[in-house]
Amino acid sequence: MNYRGHIPSRRWQTNEVSSLSSSVTARITLFERSIIGFREVDSLGSILRVRAAPFVELEKATINGNFVAYVIDAPRLYAGHGRVSTRNMGDRIDVEAARASQVYVIYSGDPRFDKLTASYVEARLIDTAAELAIPLANEIRPFGFDGLTISPDLEQLVQHAEVLLSVAGFQRFEEARQAQLGRPVRVTATGDLHDVLVIEPEAMTYPAEATCKRLNCRELRAEGHQVGDRFHVLAGADYCYASKSGLSSHNRQRRQAIEAMDVLEPLPGAVDHARLRVGLDCKSAAIAAKILTGEHIGSRAWRTAPCPDAGVAL
Numbered sequence: 155m156n157y158r159g160h161i162p163s164r165r166w167q168t169n170e171v172s173s174l175s176s177s178v179t180a181r182i183t184l185f186e187r188s189i190i191g192f193r194e195v196d197s198l199g200s201i202l203r204v205r206a207a208p209f210v211e212l213e214k215a216t217i218n219g220n221f222v223a224y225v226i227d228a229p230r231l232y233a234g235h236g237r238v239s240t241r242n243m244g245d246r247i248d249v250e251a252a253r254a255s256q257v258y259v260i261y262s263g264d265p266r267f268d269k270l271t272a273s274y275v276e277a278r279l280i281d282t283a284a285e286l287a288i289p290l291a292n293e294i295r296p297f298g299f300d301g302l303t304i305s306p307d308l309e310q311l312v313q314h315a316e317v318l319l320s321v322a323g324f325q326r327f328e329e330a331r332q333a334q335l336g337r338p339v340r341v342t343a344t345g346d347l348h349d350v351l352v353i354e355p356e357a358m359t360y361p362a363e364a365t366c367k368r369l370n371c372r373e374l375r376a377e378g379h380q381v382g383d384r385f386h387v388l389a390g391a392d393y394c395y396a397s398k399s400g401l402s403s404h405n406r407q408r409r410q411a412i413e414a415m416d417v418l419e420p421l422p423g424a425v426d427h428a429r430l431r432v433g434l435d436c437k438s439a440a441i442a443a444k445i446l447t448g449e450h451i452g453s454r455a456w457r458t459a460p461c462p463d464a465g466v467a468l
Contacts, residue, residue, distance in 0.1 A: 178200065178313070178314060178317045179199065180195050180196065180197040180317055180318055180321045181196060181197070181321075182194070182195045182321050182322065183195075183196075185214075189323055190208065190256065190323065191207065191208070192205075192206075192214040193206050193207070193322060193323075194206075195318045195319075195321045195322045197314065197317070197318065199314075200317075201263075201264040201266070201267060202260055202261070202262050202267070202311060202315055202318055203260075203261055203263075203318070204259065204260050204261075204315070204319055204321075205217065205258075205259045205261070206256060206257065206258045206259070206322040206324070207256070207257060208255075208256060208257075209226060209228075209252045209253060209254075209255045209256065209257045210253055212243060212244070212257055216238045216243075216259060218238065219237075219238075220237075220261055220262065220265075220267065221235065221236065221261075221267060221268055221269050221272040222235065222236070222259050222260060222261045222272060223235040223259075223273075223275040223276045223279070223315070224257060224258060224259045224260060224276075225257070225258045225260075225319065225324060226244055226252065226255055226256075226257050227255050227256045227258065227324055227326060228247050228248070228251040228252055228255040228291065229251055229289060230290060230291040231283050231289065231290050231291065231292075231326060232244075232246055232247045232290070232291040232292060233276050233279045233280045233283070234246070234276060235269075235272040235273045235275070235276040236269075236272070238259075243257065244257070246291050246292075247291045256323065256324070258319055258322055258324050260272075260275060260318070260319070267311075271308060271311065273296060273297075274305070274308045274312075275308070275311060275312055276296060277295065277296045277297050278302075278308075278309070278312040279315065279316075280292050280295060280296065280347065282316075282327060284340050284347045285340055286326075286327060286330035286331060287339035287340065287351060288327075290347050292347055293346070293347060293348065294345050294346055294347060295346075295347060297345075298345035299342075299343065299344050299345040339351060339352050340352070341408055341411045341412055341415075342411055343404065343408040343410070343411040344404050344408070346437065349436075349437055349441075350408055350412075350434055350436050350437065350445070351435040352415075352432050352433070352434065352435075353386065353389075353432060353433035353434065353435050354432060354433075355389040355431070357433075358388065358389065358433045360379060360461055361379075361381055363381060363382075364379035364380065364381050364386075364461060365381075365458065365461075366379045366458065366460065367380060367385075367439065367457060367458060367459055368456065368457050368458075368459040369391070369392075369443065369447075369455060369456060369457075370455055370457045371443070371446075371449070371451060371455050372447075374392040374394060374427075374446060374447060375391070375392045376388070376391035376392055376446050377390075377391070377459065378439075380439060380456075383437070383438065384435060384437060384438070385436045385437075385438055385439040385441075385442045385453075385456075386433055386434070386436070387430070387433055387434040387436065387442050387446065388433055389430055389431060390429060391429070391430045391434075391446055392421075392427055392428075392429060392446065393418055393427065393428045393429065393430055393445075394426060394427055394446065394447055394448045395426050395427070395428065395448070396426055396448050397409060397448040398448055398449045398450065400450035401444060401449065401450050402444075405444045405445065405450075408441070408444075408445055409445055412434075412445065417431050417432045418430060418431065438453065439452075439453035440452040440453045442456075443455040443456060
């Protein structure tokens with residue numbers, strides 16, 4: 155027989171949207187005497203509810219009918235939305251990872267929580283995970299870089315969703331916020347969630363499989379290494395402020411985003427160059443070269459160079 159009990163309400167606070175209420179109180183109902191078993195969270199202050207359960211018991215957390223947003227707390231986090239009757243949750247992540255994961259289904263009995271609203275909540279949860287550098291199974295932002303218009307009403311639902319998820323046991327956002335050093339970790343310039351990431355200098359290493367490279371473009375100095383399809387630019391790389399006409403709009407946006415961040419330091423006597431205080435994890439060596447030089451050049455701008463000992467911190 156299922157056990158139904160209540161634990162004390164938890165209070166969650168945010169200052170991210172000053173026009174909204176600063177706190178929400180939620181309650182959790184445990185159906186299996188366990189915080190990792192089937193459970194439900196609700197609040198008198200929100201139209202949302204969250205059902206959570208081990209992913210292998212997904213049927214316990216799902217509902218019939220209305221639209222839902224959901225989060226699968228796998229090593230590579232996945233967020234989605236849709237009708238439960240037609241959406242195959244978990245089909246985008248590794249099967250073995252899913253079996254060891256928890257699933258959180260966000261739903262509402264209010265008809266206003268429709269496809270658009272559910273997709274908005276999904277998109278904002280993905281944005282939050284990306285900004286906190288949480289590994290994602292999602293590949294792109296659902297509405298693209300410029301496609302999502304922020305709505306104060308819907309932002310309130312997003313805050314409520316984070317509250318309910320936290321009370322239900324989803325701690326990835328809170329843990330990442332506590333661990334973050336205060337600097338943005340993603341260069342927000344395109345709809346690609348894996349486009350360009352910031353790496354703090356103390357977190358950079360040379361993996362054993364790395365192929366080390368040195369930039370060969372004018373007097374610019376920069377080093378990096380290729381790991382699979384991605385390219386890591388080391389902290390201390392030169393950065394040219396001038397952009398040439400052949401540069402694509404996406405690469406101009408990437409450079410504008412970097413220049414708006416606190417990651418560049420002036421070089422003595424230089425007016426058109428700066429130095430990166432951080433490393434960059436780029437989707438390709440060509441993107442890395444374009445970001446640093448402001449020119450439409452490709453991966454050939456990087457020449458093979460000697461590597462330090464593999465696996466050591468830089």
